[in-house]
Amino acid sequence: MTTAFLGLGRMGILMAGHVLSAGHDLVVWNRTAGRAGDLVARGAREVANVADAVSAADRVVLMLFGPDSVREVLPEVLRHAQPGTLVIDSTTIGPEAARDFAALAAASGVRYVDAPVAGSTGPAADGTLGVLVGGAPQDYEDALPLLHLWGAPEKVRRVGDVGAGSALKLCVNQGLGVMAAGVGEALRLGSALGLDRDVLLDVLGATAYGWYLAQKRPMLDAGDFSGTTFSLDLMAKDLDLAVAAGGDLPVTSACLQAARAALDQHAGQDYAAMTAHLAG
Ligand SMILES: NC(=O)c1ccc[n+]([C@@H]2O[C@H](COP(=O)([O-])OP(=O)(O)OC[C@H]3O[C@@H](n4cnc5c(N)ncnc54)[C@H](OP(=O)(O)O)[C@@H]3O)[C@@H](O)[C@H]2O)c1
Structure with a gap:
């Protein structure tokens, strides 16, 4: 073979x-x-x-x-x-x-x-x-x-x-995109409420966001997204595919916009940059 x-x-x-x-x-x-x-x-x-x-x-x-x-x-x-x-x-x-x-x-x-x-x-x-x-x-x-x-x-x-694997994969990555965006907005909310960022991240790490933060917190703490595993470019591509395939997906569409906005500064970098972009 x-x-x-x-x-x-x-x-x-x-x-x-x-x-x-x-x-x-x-x-x-x-x-x-x-x-x-x-x-x-x-x-x-x-x-x-x-x-x-x-x-x-x-x-x-x-x-x-x-x-x-x-x-x-x-x-x-x-x-x-x-x-x-x-x-x-x-x-x-x-x-x-x-x-x-x-x-x-x-x-x-x-x-x-x-x-x-x-x-x-x-x-x-x-x-x-x-x-x-x-x-x-x-x-x-x-x-x-x-x-x-x-x-x-x-x-x-x-x-x-044929197509069923790709359909499932879009659903998987839709979840990743929403997670990355959700943590970003939670950080923005926490900042508006005057919370300590480290305490907030510790607490969020024990919630539904825990899986994401276990992987991405080091990058978020360092503010350095150059150690790319899954690029922001790929995330934007996948959210775009999901929106194109799924029709009326307002949350996913907002995540796509966030990923595209973050690309201006973070092309080629890890998709966790989307979280930082939304966190402000
Ligand atoms: N990274 C992850 O964590 C991950 C996880 C699951 C699934 N995926 C998916 O797996 C695929 C690959 O991901 P990756 O992280 O390996 O991406 P990557 O590092 O960005 O590599 C992309 C590859 O595609 C090639 N390529 C791009 N445009 C091309 C074109 N027009 N013609 C021929 N080759 C082209 C690139 O070639 P050059 O070297 O010439 O640019 C490179 O070999 C993507 O579909 C991604 O969504 C990625």
């Missing part, structure tokens, strides 16, 4: 590393060259174009920015992939795009599942991500050996036909 892995960003490079650790053949491609880190020293073949990555691959994993980047890359994948190749799209893209991409793939005799991941760089490094798979049962079965390399067995599941 040869795996082609396209997209070596923060998540992709960690997920691809597990393919090598399992002893499989791995070919990697990234739009910007030179991002393969130690994968090549560990045995991966880095290639300069998509055609060379996919032409001899049984499985092709996409871990790109969003639906627009998949729309750019997929046609070249489909031009050069062997019929029957399985494309596993782990990019967060939204359900409609997933269904479009599956139809394009089917027209080329290529199989497609959407398999977005839940969890960030820590679980990606540990191989304990959640994986939400939309696709035909047989395609899911065929994807499983690879998905189990970066997903925790109990958290890898087929959740429906």
Whole structure:
């Protein structure tokens, strides 16, 4: 089995590393060259174009920015992939795009599942991500050996036909966006009420906001969001996808506006910058 892995960003490079650790053949491609880190020293073949990555691959994993980047890359994948190749799209893209991409793939005799991941760089490094798979049962079965390399067995599941994984993933990230915004406004409220910020954060840490603050409080305390795990840019993209898919979502729409406003100062930084932006 040869795996082609396209997209070596923060998540992709960690997920691809597990393919090598399992002893499989791995070919990697990234739009910007030179991002393969130690994968090549560990045995991966880095290639300069998509055609060379996919032409001899049984499985092709996409871990790109969003639906627009998949729309750019997929046609070249489909031009050069062997019929029957399985494309596993782990990019967060939204359900409609997933269904479009599956139809394009089917027209080329290529199989497609959407398999977005839940969890960030820590679980990606540990191989304990959640994986939400939309696709035909047989395609899911065929994807499983690879998905189990970066997903925790109990958290890898087929959740429906193509698009279902992406739909769930938007709901997951909607929650993250609301959480980041909610903490920001709680901090603003606390400040208006004259509360001590540290005391407030301690107390909020033991509430429903605890999960978020356990991860992001060090960044919030330091006011430094450069140690990005999940970028504000990705959060804005996902909230935009959620609003586009969900119609009347006033709270999510407000969070999207907050994320976009924070991007002016914090592009490329962690999405926790959205909290600081709202906190003022
Ligand atoms: N980070 C997380 O915690 C996390 C968690 C779960 C899911 N996700 C999702 O997983 C995906 C990857 O996330 P990430 O954090 O790894 O993102 P990232 O670090 O920003 O990497 C994005 C990747 O997409 C590539 N790319 C962007 N536009 C492209 C285009 N037009 N054509 C080809 N390649 C393009 C980039 O290539 P260049 O190097 O050339 O820019 C890079 O390899 C996203 O869909 C994200 O929403 C992320």
